[in-house]
Amino acid sequence: MMIDSYFPKMSKTVRIKKMPSACWVVDLVSDDGTLVHPLEAFVFSLCNGKYDVDTIKDIYAATARKDKNLISSQIDSVLKKLERYLEFTSEVCATKERYDPVDYLYDPKPGKLTPDGRFDAPGEMTLILTHACNFRCIYCFNSSGNITRNELSTAEWLRVIDQAKVMEVVKCTVSGGEPMVHPGFFEILTKLVESEMSVYLCTNGSLIDQMALTKLTALEIPCVQISLDAASAAVHDQMTAVSDTFSQVIKAIEDFVKHGTKVFVKSVLTPLNVGETGALIDLCHQLGVKRLTLDRFDLSNAGRGNERLFMSREQELDLAVLVAQKDQALNGEMELMAVTDPRCWASESDIIPCGAFQRSLNILPNGDISVCEKLIDVPEMTGGNVRESSLEEIWVSERVKNIIKPAIEKVDGSCKECEHLQKCHTGCYAIKLYVDDNVYAMDPRCWKANYANNPYKISVG
Numbered sequence: 001m002m003i004d005s006y007f008p009k010m011s012k013t014v015r016i017k018k019m020p021s022a023c024w025v026v027d028l029v030s031d032d033g034t035l036v037h038p039l040e041a042f043v044f045s046l047c048n049g050k051y052d053v054d055t056i057k058d059i060y061a062a063t064a065r066k067d068k069n070l071i072s073s074q075i076d077s078v079l080k081k082l083e084r085y086l087e088f089t090s091e092v093c094a095t096k097e098r099y100d101p102v103d104y105l106y107d108p109k110p111g112k113l114t115p116d117g118r119f120d121a122p123g124e125m126t127l128i129l130t131h132a133c134n135f136r137c138i139y140c141f142n143s144s145g146n147i148t149r150n151e152l153s154t155a156e157w158l159r160v161i162d163q164a165k166v167m168e169v170v171k172c173t174v175s176g177g178e179p180m181v182h183p184g185f186f187e188i189l190t191k192l193v194e195s196e197m198s199v200y201l202c203t204n205g206s207l208i209d210q211m212a213l214t215k216l217t218a219l220e221i222p223c224v225q226i227s228l229d230a231a232s233a234a235v236h237d238q239m240t241a242v243s244d245t246f247s248q249v250i251k252a253i254e255d256f257v258k259h260g261t262k263v264f265v266k267s268v269l270t271p272l273n274v275g276e277t278g279a280l281i282d283l284c285h286q287l288g289v290k291r292l293t294l295d296r297f298d299l300s301n302a303g304r305g306n307e308r309l310f311m312s313r314e315q316e317l318d319l320a321v322l323v324a325q326k327d328q329a330l331n332g333e334m335e336l337m338a339v340t341d342p343r344c345w346a347s348e349s350d351i352i353p354c355g356a357f358q359r360s361l362n363i364l365p366n367g368d369i370s371v372c373e374k375l376i377d378v379p380e381m382t383g384g385n386v387r388e389s390s391l392e393e394i395w396v397s398e399r400v401k402n403i404i405k406p407a408i409e410k411v412d413g414s415c416k417e418c419e420h421l422q423k424c425h426t427g428c429y430a431i432k433l434y435v436d437d438n439v440y441a442m443d444p445r446c447w448k449a450n451y452a453n454n455p456y457k458i459s460v461g
Helices: 037-046 053-064 068-081 156-166 186-193 212-219 233-240 248-257 276-289 311-332 393-395 398-404 413-417 455-460
Strands: 007-010 014-018 023-027 034-036 086-089 124-128 171-177 200-202 223-227 260-270 291-294 335-338 360-363 369-370 382-385
Touching: 007 014, 007 053, 014 037, 023 037, 034 037, 034 068, 034 260, 037 053, 037 068, 037 413, 053 068, 053 335, 124 156, 156 223, 156 233, 156 393, 186 200, 212 248, 223 248, 248 260, 248 276, 260 276, 291 311, 311 335, 360 393, 382 393, 393 398
Parallel strands: 124 171, 124 360, 171 200, 200 223, 223 260, 260 291, 291 335
Antiparallel strands: 007 086, 014 023, 023 034, 360 369, 369 382
């Protein structure tokens, strides 16, 4: 069948953010998004399952007043560029038209998105509804468990969502603690869905009873991320530091899959549970999980055990071999992702820059907007508070600009003279606070770092 006879439709989890200089196409779970020209967004907005590719070319040719034969390959290139955000069917699969194509018929402003490369307004946000949690996971990066002081009320969260809608935030991750512990959880989630954001829920799954399942499926949440760190109840209890919840989590996964909700599982591997990795992969596959992400404990996770939770490099290499074998056996039936690359940076190509305040906002339970949900009560990394300022006021504030581009005198050590400073921005702020008091010190992963207490070189090698 010719591609022109296919009916492309953007996935349910995909959104478009219109901006002065470009448009941002982003999927809820797949990537960090793609910047496109408004005319490319125009083509993409026509992918609603109602038109085949040939008809889309007709519409574009008529709108642009160009010969269809001359623009045919151009449209093919656009669809190729954005194909990971699309589903192609051989017949009409029309759904509710999410976007008006006319909105993308404008001339973009020249140059970068903004002088410093940031979005003019955030495209996504993470709401950490509460630090309360019914688990006590040994690796928890914010030591969740109890409600922290002055957490936002339901009404305050709803006001934040109203402001985000005005700024055209299109993607929202809802997290915690355990977000379902918040008394306004379903009201907040409903508000997000009604605001037409693509919502990604992160939960430990243990509170998903029949009532919760009914409410969540009624909201048509397309996918959920559930934490599962073991294939057995015994190790699960050790990882979560609570008893008798393993069967509840497994049932939640089964129920979501049964109701057609995509389930993504995330696991944090430590010396305690890495031996169950093979069994965990098999279990998730049997349950119908769409993606299993195998993360590893990192100092940016803080954790309740710190360095003792590091896997050795030998364990990481063994894990890489196991994952490769399992991935081949899965044959695409479940996506398997694992972090097994070396922890230390050996060259510029290894640098992982922090994207803080570039396109996203992290809102902590007390209303602080922070560089990272792992940086709690760190004034230097806090852009403002939603009780005192609006999201827009915080986004454009001098305080945020100074976080992104600090005065050179704040930058410590040889980073000041480093040729990679503009790319690196001194690395991960959360990790640095565990080896240095200065958030603008050198990242301990850097090959130039020489910390006496560097856990990456001492514990991992």
